[in-house]
Amino acid sequence: MNVFTCAPDLESILSCIYVAWSSGLGHKNIKIESEPIEQLSLFDSYTHVDKDHAMVQSVIDAVNLKISPSFYSDLAYISMAYEKDVPDLMYRLMLLGFAYGPGVINNTCYEVVVRFHEIKKRLSNESCRFKEVSRFHEVRHSLYVAHIEPKSRIVITLGPAFSDRMPSENWMVIDDVHREAVIHPKNSPFYLRTLTEDEFNELLMTEKENDEYTDLWKIFFDSIAIKERENLKLQRSLFPLWTRKHAVEFT
Amino acid sequence: MYELRNGFTIKEKLEILSDAAKYDVACTSSGSERSGKEGMLGNAVASGVCHAFASDGRCISLLKILMTNHCVYDCKYCKNRAGNDIPRATFTPDEICTITVEFYKRNYIEGLFLSSGIIKNPDYTMEKMCETLRLLRTKYMFNGYIHIKAIPGASSELIYSAGLLADRISINMELPTNESLSRLAPNKTMTNILKPMNRITGTIAAHRAAIGKDARMERAVINEHLVNSIFNSGADKPLSGIDGSSEPLVDTKSLIKTLTEDNTFAYPADIKDTRLKRSFAPAGQSTQMIIGASGETDLEIIHTAQNLYKSFDLKRVFYSGYIPINEDDALPALNTPVPMLREHRLYQADFLLRYYGFQANELLSKERPFFDNRIDPKCDWAVRHLCDFPVEVNTASYDKLIRVPGIGPTGVKRIVNARRYGRLNFDMLKRMGIVLKRAQYFITCNGKMLFNIPLEEKFIINSLADSEKKETVRIGGKDITIKQMNLFSDFNVMSS
Numbered sequence: 143m144n145v146f147t148c149a150p151d152l153e154s155i156l157s158c159i160y161v162a163w164s165s166g167l168g169h170k171n172i173k174i175e176s177e178p179i180e181q182l183s184l185f186d187s188y189t190h191v192d193k194d195h196a197m198v199q200s201v202i203d204a205v206n207l208k209i210s211p212s213f214y215s216d217l218a219y220i221s222m223a224y225e226k227d228v229p230d231l232m233y234r235l236m237l238l239g240f241a242y243g244p245g246v247i248n249n250t251c252y253e254v255v256v257r258f259h260e261i262k263k264r265l266s267n268e269s270c271r272f273k274e275v276s277r278f279h280e281v282r283h284s285l286y287v288a289h290i291e292p293k294s295r296i297v298i299t300l301g302p303a304f305s306d307r308m309p310s311e312n313w314m315v316i317d318d319v320h321r322e323a324v325i326h327p328k329n330s331p332f333y334l335r336t337l338t339e340d341e342f343n344e345l346l347m348t349e350k351e352n353d354e355y356t357d358l359w360k361i362f363f364d365s366i367a368i369k370e371r372e373n374l375k376l377q378r379s380l381f382p383l384w385t386r387k388h389a390v391e392f393t
Numbered sequence: 394m395y396e397l398r399n400g401f402t403i404k405e406k407l408e409i410l411s412d413a414a415k416y417d418v419a420c421t422s423s424g425s426e427r428s429g430k431e432g433m434l435g436n437a438v439a440s441g442v443c444h445a446f447a448s449d450g451r452c453i454s455l456l457k458i459l460m461t462n463h464c465v466y467d468c469k470y471c472k473n474r475a476g477n478d479i480p481r482a483t484f485t486p487d488e489i490c491t492i493t494v495e496f497y498k499r500n501y502i503e504g505l506f507l508s509s510g511i512i513k514n515p516d517y518t519m520e521k522m523c524e525t526l527r528l529l530r531t532k533y534m535f536n537g538y539i540h541i542k543a544i545p546g547a548s549s550e551l552i553y554s555a556g557l558l559a560d561r562i563s564i565n566m567e568l569p570t571n572e573s574l575s576r577l578a579p580n581k582t583m584t585n586i587l588k589p590m591n592r593i594t595g596t597i598a599a600h601r602a603a604i605g606k607d608a609r610m611e612r613a614v615i616n617e618h619l620v621n622s623i624f625n626s627g628a629d630k631p632l633s634g635i636d637g638s639s640e641p642l643v644d645t646k647s648l649i650k651t652l653t654e655d656n657t658f659a660y661p662a663d664i665k666d667t668r669l670k671r672s673f674a675p676a677g678q679s680t681q682m683i684i685g686a687s688g689e690t691d692l693e694i695i696h697t698a699q700n701l702y703k704s705f706d707l708k709r710v711f712y713s714g715y716i717p718i719n720e721d722d723a724l725p726a727l728n729t730p731v732p733m734l735r736e737h738r739l740y741q742a743d744f745l746l747r748y749y750g751f752q753a754n755e756l757l758s759k760e761r762p763f764f765d766n767r768i769d770p771k772c773d774w775a776v777r778h779l780c781d782f783p784v785e786v787n788t789a790s791y792d793k794l795i796r797v798p799g800i801g802p803t804g805v806k807r808i809v810n811a812r813r814y815g816r817l818n819f820d821m822l823k824r825m826g827i828v829l830k831r832a833q834y835f836i837t838c839n840g841k842m843l844f845n846i847p848l849e850e851k852f853i854i855n856s857l858a859d860s861e862k863k864e865t866v867r868i869g870g871k872d873i874t875i876k877q878m879n880l881f882s883d884f885n886v887m888s889s
Binding site: 367 | 403404442448456498
């Protein structure tokens with residue numbers, strides 16, 4: 143098996159797909175994995191691929207023209223997922239798309255399509271979860287900062303939701319894991335920014351600032367629960383521990 | 394009634410008034426879709442958003458508070474009844490607005506749920522609540538979700554204003570029959586509840602029609618494919634008035650007929666409320682019933698809920714298991730367990746009415762007026778109608794598939810989509826998320842069942858009850874006993 147490896151971002155994956163496809167080794171003999179590779183196998187050969195804008199554009203054009211723009215947007219969406227099999231899944235989906243057209247994305251008879259829907263659903267759920275549980279702190283007058291620790295790179299998907307919710311506020315949502323931030327200046331469009339080390343360290347301090355409404359929220363959170371119906375297992379299944387890291391009601 | 398002291402801090406008020414509101418379960422933030430606007434704060438999302446889950450596992454979506462827990466009424470089941478010796482507090486409109494806006498900006502909540510005890514009289518209370526909402530919408534420029542409780546007995550102008558300012562308006566029915574209501578809530582009457590409910594229905598319909606929408610509320614799309622759905626069978630009938638084909642458990646049929654002549658609000662309390670150009674309660678109206686405080690059967694409750702959906706076009710009916718907090722001869726004893734499993738079964742039945750095309754009289758009958766504790770209402774219905782099963786997954790219609798236990802609206806949609814590309818087998822069904830542990834007794838794929846299963850009521854009930862045992866005990870608690878299965882009697886294994 144020939145394994146092509148790349149960084150886990152969309153452009154690198156598309157470049158890797160281009161190289162793998164044009165290698166002429168046969169689709170069955172090719173596998174694409176995202177780095178870091180946890181364990182190398184003895185009998186596979188590994189080839190690292192760097193991102194290349196010309197290759198990326200070529201793949202995007204091919205998918206848009208020969209399959210459909212919505213098919214490309216589906217591929218781009220699942221590229222945010224943390225699962226290791228996502229690059230290979232994108233490759234296999236493209237094979238099906240070129241063979242049968244865009245409608246194949248609904249054909250759940252194919253295992254890759256089922257897997258695609260699983261990942262898409264999980265990503266959508268993860269994004270929804272952080273729309274719910276992100277907690278903003280007021281750090282200076284009318285500047286709101288939230289920290290999250292998602293598994294996937296979904297911080298960009300929070301931008302439209304929060305800019306619709308608070309169009310006339312200054313706010314930012316920081317992904318502490320991937321060190322990316324969505325920044326929204328008051329009455330302006332939001333943008334994504336990769337944070338430098340210094341910026342990230344400075345922004346880490348924001349959660350330590352005292353916010354009087356946090357205390358009020360904790361009081362409300364405790365008093366609204368009915369003691370006779372206490373069900374911590376249900377609470378844990380609906381509000382998993384890994385999503386509570388920055389939820390002020392549990393600190 | 395007294396206040397311990399006048400100068401409660403905002404923290405103390407929040408603690409008292411959120412604690413007083415916690416028994417109200419009708420607090421979703423769904424049903425309204427509204428984009429944000431520059432210069433305003435907030436939007437509304439049709440699916441609703443749950444921002445946290447309390448230690449009882451219930452979703453926290455809205456800032457659920459009472460404006461005041463002072464109350465001149467003496468409803469026996471209520472924590473805030475006039476006769477109870479508890480600390481009393483009142484929020485000012487500005488305090489409510491500030492907390493709502495600041496919580497909203499921190500993404501703690503999706504909006505406000507405002508209810509209240511009756512201070513002085515219903516009109517005075519409702520006026521104060523409207524004042525709060527008006528302030529929130531105009532001074533604080535809040536564009537998020539608001540759910541307001543209409544006070545039974547308040548004047549129609551005030552309720553009209555409240556509906557114009559809020560997204561959802563609700564009146565708690567509390568108890569499904571007139572007798573229970575007069576016994577446990579002597580200050581409330583069914584007329585005071587149904588009359589404004591009827592007018593709210595009429596006004597919502599009028600506002601929806603005025604902006605080009607269907608006068609009836611939107612329902613799940615799957616209802617369009619279900620001929621038996623409660624939302625289809627009465628669609629050609631007028632909005633008000635209980636459908637004569639179903640049994641009206643609220644003994645107010647004649648009352649409602651008299652109300653239909655005057656079923657919309659004429660004027661708001663403040664003309665400025667109309668200038669906001671908001672639809673009247675765009676997320677519809679809802680209600681809540683207490684389960685287990687009085688002696689009604691599940692059949693009566695579910696029939697009442699069906700009638701409310703059909704007659705008043707209610708968006709939701711909520712069920713709240715009675716929690717014994719007051720000692721009274723008319724109420725269950727203080728150590729009575731909360732009927733969690735009964736509440737759960739009623740919610741399951743409610744979903745069957747709204748999404749699965751069932752009617753109340755299919756689920757229960759006068760001979761069997763309570764749901765089976767061991768299995769869910771859909772399985773219960775299926776094992777009593779084994780003549781309709783098994784259904785062939787590759788050819789069955791929407792109507793047939795949706796009635797199979799283990800297959801929900803999403804499952805049906807996936808099956809119908811996938812059938813266009815080829816024949817399905819059990820592996821595919823499993824991958825689509827069909828719950829085969831329930832569905833296996835009722836379906837075939839290409840003419841074959843998953844295992845060699847006898848289509849026998851007793852065997853299927855026991856097998857289903859066994860697979861659901863853990864869930865049933867988890868919800869029902871210690872009061873649910875599960876019988877040890879017997880190889881000979883339950884599985885028909887004959888001794889040689």
